[in-house]
Amino acid sequence: MEEFDYVIVGAGAAGCVLANRLSASGRNNVAVIEAGGNDNHIWIKVPAGFNKTVYNDKLNWGYETAPGPHIDGRKIRFPRGKVLGGSGSINGHLYVRGQAADYDTWAQLGCRGWSWTDVLPYFKRAESRVGGSDEVRGRDGPLVIEDQRDPHVLSNAFMAANETLGLKRTPDYNSGDQEGTLLYQNMMRNGLRWSPVDAYLKPAMKRPNVQVITHALVERVDLDGKRATGITYRQHGQTKQVRARRDVILAGGAINTPQLLQLxxxxxxxxxxxxxxxxxxxxxxxxxxxxxxxxxxVSALVKGAGSLNERSRGLRLVGEVLRYAATRKGLLTTAPSHAGGYFRTRPGLETPDMQLYFAPASYGGGRYGTTVLDTVPGMTLGAAQLRPESTGHVRALTADPTAKPEIQPNYLADQIDRDALLAAMKYLRKLLATPPLADYVIRENFPGPDVQTDEQWLAHARATGSTTYHPVGSAKIGTDPMAVVDPASMRVVGMQGLRVADASCMPTMVSGNTYAATNMIAEKASDLIPET
Incomplete structure (x- = not known):
């Protein structure tokens, strides 16, 4: 049986950070246990490969949600990365920290040390960013954050239409103040995906005190009373064990971490x-x-703009491939969402409660859950409520570690969530009618002009909405009776030698995509763990 100081379960956004930081001094031996294989896959490296990876069974756990009682009983595909880099190897590249108020709320809920002022140094430590203020942006961290290399004309028209409707253009939505319209910043380097493997794990793997074990499904955390002593995993049909002299650290994410705790x-x-x-x-x-x-x-047919739909076929695609090879620009450098915005759906809110997504492309007639581009020129506008009130659960359905858990987000259970999305959908339609974006619109084709009443809009939301791949909160930090993790040490409450540091720790949802916040949690945890 092998023995290490730290045994990290999961090589995703958090696990890669922890492996790097905890091994940097050379004093600790670190093992990283990952159920998937290596990330040597062409579509992981090419940014536009998101469409090829997000539902790829070889790179994915293949989860789906339980039937949603408030979304017409639908099940929704729920991809999570099963590969080195985890979901950070198959995600949409967007770098979004959230609002300063998100983290101040965490502190107010009892998570002292997690306010915006407390976590900002870890956001800065993590990144290499060109642009923005030195007060809020990092310059020499491992995570490379780039601006878009080749913004689309439709993205610029989308932002201009938002400005016409009173939404300012924000100079840096990652400053802590999101409000405004924007081009998304991407986790890319020189036109390639810059994943947690590239940023953190590969440098760590060059050290003699780091061992990465792949194709290893962890079956349980081994316990001696209230102390974790190691883990048991299965690899290539064999059951094996690894002991932890100091800590087992769970970094499997908001689905796999609670399931493993339960098992x-x-x-x-x-x-x-x-x-x-x-x-x-x-x-x-x-x-x-x-x-x-x-x-x-909401999606529309467009004219005169050269949407990505046309550029992804035939000779034009050949040209895009050649352009990418020569310049690292064009179609293959794109993320699923190009432009966006943050706005308030009702009076009385101190900060935005809605995130906008825009793509100069359309998929499957506008529906989520497909990555197949339409054959006709199109564009897509999307919206997601930033801080949903609806909560659900993750629950193991059997003691078999190979069985998928029940995932129930309970979407749209709360009236506040329904009201916010209703306002957002109406705003998206208004954008389509606002120049200069309106100048490119032939017609709205999803959901189409027949949808007019509030009831019809909500029916559209229930029937066609979907995940944005941002699960959090299922092993939250806190001090209340439902807390799972101590915010001062990242220890599982009441346990020794067992810690959690991943998206499951978030006590409330951050305002936007969750990769950046997960990265920050792991950066901060890497300081807390050796000290506590």
Missing amino acids: SGIGNPDDLAAIGVAVKHALPGVGRNFRDHYAVR
């Missing part, structure tokens, strides 16, 4: 009894407080 006998006693797992440590909050961003789309 190890840590969680709500009723949940554990339902799957026949003996209670080793009762923690009612494991798997609860689960949240995700739910988004809706």
